[in-house]
Amino acid sequence: xxxxxxxxxxxxxxxxxxxxxxxxxxxxxxxxxxxxxxxxxxxxxxxxxxxxxxxxxxxxxxxxxxxxxxxxxxxxxxxxxxxxxxxxxxxxxxxxxxxxxxxxxxxxxxxxxxxxxxxxxxxxxxxxxxxxxxxxxxxxxxxxxxxxxxxxxxxxxxxxxxxxxxxxxxxxxxxxxxxxxxxxxxxxxxxxxxxxxxxxxxxxxxxxxxxxxxxxxxxxxxxxxxxxxxxxxxxxxxxxxxxxxxxxx
Amino acid sequence: xxxxxxxxxxxxxxxxxxxxxxxxxxxxxxxxxxxxxxxxxxxxxxxxxxxxxxxxxxxxxxxxxxxxxxxxxxxxxxxxxxxxxxxxxxxxxxxxxxxxxxxxxxxxxxxxxxxxxxxxxxxxxxxxxxxxxxxxxxxxxxxxxxxxxxxxxxxxxxxxxxxxxxxxxxxxxxxxxxxxxxxxxxxxxxxxxxxxxxxxxxxxxxxxxxxxxxxxxxxxxxxxxxxxxxxxxxxxxxxxxxxxxxxxx
DNA sequence: TTTGAAAGTGTATTAAGGACACAAAGTAAA
DNA sequence: TTTACTTTGTGTCCTTAATACACTTTCAAA
Numbered sequence: 001x002x003x004x005x006x007x008x009x010x011x012x013x014x015x016x017x018x019x020x021x022x023x024x025x026x027x028x029x030x031x032x033x034x035x036x037x038x039x040x041x042x043x044x045x046x047x048x049x050x051x052x053x054x055x056x057x058x059x060x061x062x063x064x065x066x067x068x069x070x071x072x073x074x075x076x077x078x079x080x081x082x083x084x085x086x087x088x089x090x091x092x093x094x095x096x097x098x099x100x101x102x103x104x105x106x107x108x109x110x111x112x113x114x115x116x117x118x119x120x121x122x123x124x125x126x127x128x129x130x131x132x133x134x135x136x137x138x139x140x141x142x143x144x145x146x147x148x149x150x151x152x153x154x155x156x157x158x159x160x161x162x163x164x165x166x167x168x169x170x171x172x173x174x175x176x177x178x179x180x181x182x183x184x185x186x187x188x189x190x191x192x193x194x195x196x197x198x199x200x201x202x203x204x205x206x207x208x209x210x211x212x213x214x215x216x217x218x219x220x221x222x223x224x225x226x227x228x229x230x231x232x233x234x235x236x237x238x239x240x241x242x243x244x245x246x247x248x249x
Numbered sequence: 250x251x252x253x254x255x256x257x258x259x260x261x262x263x264x265x266x267x268x269x270x271x272x273x274x275x276x277x278x279x280x281x282x283x284x285x286x287x288x289x290x291x292x293x294x295x296x297x298x299x300x301x302x303x304x305x306x307x308x309x310x311x312x313x314x315x316x317x318x319x320x321x322x323x324x325x326x327x328x329x330x331x332x333x334x335x336x337x338x339x340x341x342x343x344x345x346x347x348x349x350x351x352x353x354x355x356x357x358x359x360x361x362x363x364x365x366x367x368x369x370x371x372x373x374x375x376x377x378x379x380x381x382x383x384x385x386x387x388x389x390x391x392x393x394x395x396x397x398x399x400x401x402x403x404x405x406x407x408x409x410x411x412x413x414x415x416x417x418x419x420x421x422x423x424x425x426x427x428x429x430x431x432x433x434x435x436x437x438x439x440x441x442x443x444x445x446x447x448x449x450x451x452x453x454x455x456x457x458x459x460x461x462x463x464x465x466x467x468x469x470x471x472x473x474x475x476x477x478x479x480x481x482x483x484x485x486x487x488x489x490x491x492x493x494x495x496x497x498x
Numbered sequence: 499t500t501t502g503a504a505a506g507t508g509t510a511t512t513a514a515g516g517a518c519a520c521a522a523a524g525t526a527a528a
Numbered sequence: 529t530t531t532a533c534t535t536t537g538t539g540t541c542c543t544t545a546a547t548a549c550a551c552t553t554t555c556a557a558a
Contacts, residue, residue, distance in 0.1 A: 016265040017334075017360055055358050059334055083332040083362040085266075085308055109304050111266055113332040113360070163412075182505075199507070200547065223504040224554035431536075448538070449516065456514095472535040473523035 013052045018112045019062045020050030020150065022081070022157035023071065025121035026174040028183050030139050031190040033154065034071060034124065037134040038147065046138065047147035048154070050112060063115040071135065072125060077118040077173040081160050084149055085111030116157040118173035165191050168240075169210055169247045172231040180218060180226035181205070188249060196249070208247055210236045262301045267361045268311045269299030269399065271330070271406035272320065274370035275423040277432050279388050280439040282403065283320060283373065286383040287396065295387065296396035297403070299361065312364040320384065321374060326367040326422040330409050333398055334360030365406040367422035414440050417489075418459055418496045421480040429467060429475035430454070437498060445498070457496055459485045 023034040035046040049070040053062035060078065067073045126135060146154060165171055171187050172179075185201050205211065211229045218225040272283040284295040298319040302311040309327065316322045375384060395403060414420055420436050421428075434450050454460065461481045467474040 014265055014358070016263055059332055059360065080331050082329050083308055109263070111308065111362070163416075167412075180505085197547070197549085198505095199549085202506080203508095204546090218505095220556085221504080222556040223502075224506080226505060429536090446516070446518085447536095448518085451537080452539095453515085467536095469525090470535080471525040472533075473525095473537080475536060 012055045014055050015052065016110060018050050018052045018110055019059065019066055020048040020112050020114050020153060021063060021066055021078075022048055022114065022116040022154055023067070023073070023124075024116060024118050024140075024157075024161065024174065025124065025137055026187050026190065027121055027137070028186065029190075030141065032121070032137040032139050033143065034119075034135055035138050035143075035146070036070070037136070045145045045147045046143075048114075048150045049135065052110075053113075059113050063113075063117075067117060073117075073119055073123065077170060078115050079117070079160070079164065081114040081116055081153065081157050083111055083113050084153055084156075085109070112153075114153045114157065116161055118161075118170060120174065120176055122176060161191055162193075166248050167245055169208070169231070169236060175231075177230055178214060178216065178228040179230075180228060182226060184211075184229075192249060204249075210239070210247075261304045263304050264301065265359055267299050267301045267359055268308065268315055269297040269361050269363050269402060270312060270315055270327075271297055271363065271365040271403055272316070272322070273365060273367050273389075273406075273410065273423065274373065274386055275436050275439065276370055276386070277435065278439075279390065281370070281386040281388050282392065283368075283384055284387050284392075284395070285319070286385070294394045294396045295392075297363075297399045298384065301359075308362050312362075312366075316366060322366075322368055322372065326419060327364050328366070328409070328413065330363040330365055330402065330406050332360055332362050333402055333405075334358070361402075363402045363406065365410055367410075367419060369423065369425055371425060410440055411442075415497050416494055418457070418480070418485060424480075427463060427465065427477040427479055429477060431475060433460075433478075441498060453498070459488070459496075 025032045025034065034049065036049050038044065038047050049066060051062075051066050051069070053059065057065065059080070063078055063080075064074075064076070067076055067078070121137065124137075140154070140158065143151070143154065145151065165188070171184065171191065174187060175183060181202055184205065185196065185198060188201065189196055210232050212232045214228045214230055216228045218228065274281045274283065283298065285298050287293065287296050298315060300311075300315050300318070302308065306314065308329070312327055312329075313323075313325070316325055316327070370386065373386075389403070389407065392400070392403065394400065414437070420433065420440065423436060424432060430451055433454065434445065434447060437450065438445055459481050460478045463477045463479055465477045467477065
């Protein structure tokens with residue numbers, strides 16, 4: 001089995017367990033996912049960023065590590081979707097690290113633990129890492145094919161995000177500090193994949209009392225500039241602490 | 250690595266991946282979980298039924314197999330909760346199968362994929378299997394300690410079930426064919442861990458139009474006998490097919 | 499100064515949620 | 529056979545949330 005020295009400790013790759021991340025980003029128009037082109041030849045479908053885990057880390061740590069290693073992203077909203085893996089995942093043969101690990105353990109198969117994460121697209125800057133130089137944002141609507149079972153994972157991730165945002169206001173993780181209500185509105189529409197009435201949306205979100213109007217407006221737009229808002233994390237945490245979990249849509 | 254012959258095929262245990270099942274049952278009063286006493290000595294905490302997976306099966310199959318092998322349960326409602334596993338799960342040292350597998354692969358650790366399942370308690374008859382002869386139903390309220398990280402898994406399972414039943418009428422899996430509205434009412438209260446007004450509950454559940462009144466009443470009870478109902482699966486599937494997913498509480 | 503484009507705002511109607519109390523139907527015990 | 533006991537089964541009022549819907553305002557650009 002492949003061994004690596006990290007921080008003066010002998011750690012080992014586990015050839016049976018990987019993590020894959022569905023990294024969502026919002027460009028103010030639609031929802032996107034960060035995908036990796038692992039093809040050395042043409043025609044190989046894109047894949048979710050992921051990697052094998054080390055025996056020395058727990059699953060959440062492994063997902064964080066993958067986010068950081070492959071996309072340079074730190075302190076990111078992460079949520080486990082679940083485990084995937086039928087024996088066919090053994091077809092993951094383009095992953096070099098996996099190949100090495102397999103040499104020692106040829107009969108094993110991989111299961112993967114999938115996560116979704118929400119990032120501000122501006123926070124992502126393409127890395128020089130061998131993996132991520134081939135990474136790019138793709139609109140979720142346009143994705144019809146992915147490597148391995150990643151399309152199934154993406155579908156589950158979308159559903160999971162939908163359910164989650166109907167209970168908790170996690171959408172703010174996809175927006176910059178300052179945002180407009182229209183941006184938030186489009187964000188909810190993108191995630192829920194259905195139109196929401198503008199006035200009803202605004203009334204509802206403002207009634208939740210977790211966003212705060214800033215004394216500042218949008219600039220340089222060729223139309224009436226919008227009021228800017230920010231998410232009030234303190235108020236939100238206060239509400240959840242007293243058991244409130246109906247930020248629903 | 251340990252090899253076993255099943256149905257004329259060579260299959261292998263994967264020493265890194267197990268499944269554990271939170272098997273819920275309802276005794277018309279409260280929610281129970283089927284736990285296994287793996288202790289040869291006294292004082293060893295109870296555990297969730299679970300086992301290592303074979304490389305030849307997928308995760309859902311493995312969970313079904315465990316349900317059948319350990320509890321004799323077939324065709325049971327199963328739902329994945331998620332994957333658990335930090336390196337400390339390596340303490341799972343009382344599991345003999347695992348010990349054997351570890352001999353070949355001493356440095357590996359186990360992650361577990363957890364499921365919850367809903368069964369009619371009457372369907373469960375203690376098995377003669379070496380595992381399950383030590384199985385018993387325990388009220389979820391009374392559980393304060395479990396082996397390994399199983400308490401964490403149980404907590405997640407309870408939360409998962411709560412969320413799920415607020416969207417989909419899966420509670421019927423815990424009840425016999427014919428049941429009373431009071432039984433259903435207590436079931437919802439047990440799962441949601443909060444009182445629900447009797448009349449409001451009845452109005453709401455009947456409005457969903459997925460239960461059907463039978464021309465039959467309870468017998469032999471020392472009070473006014475209750476009308477019996479059954480779950481109308483066809484109507485429910487029709488509703489979900491057209492996108493309705495608000496069976497909420 | 500006109501045009502285009504998105505922001506921002508209120509009301510009326512309908513549906514759902516929550517609180518609440520008493521008569522009816524059976525068995526068991528006196 | 530009467531009484532006590534226990535659980536079933538039912539309706540209304542009030543409050544809150546959801547939905548449908550259209551016009552004026554404000555800025556930049558032409």
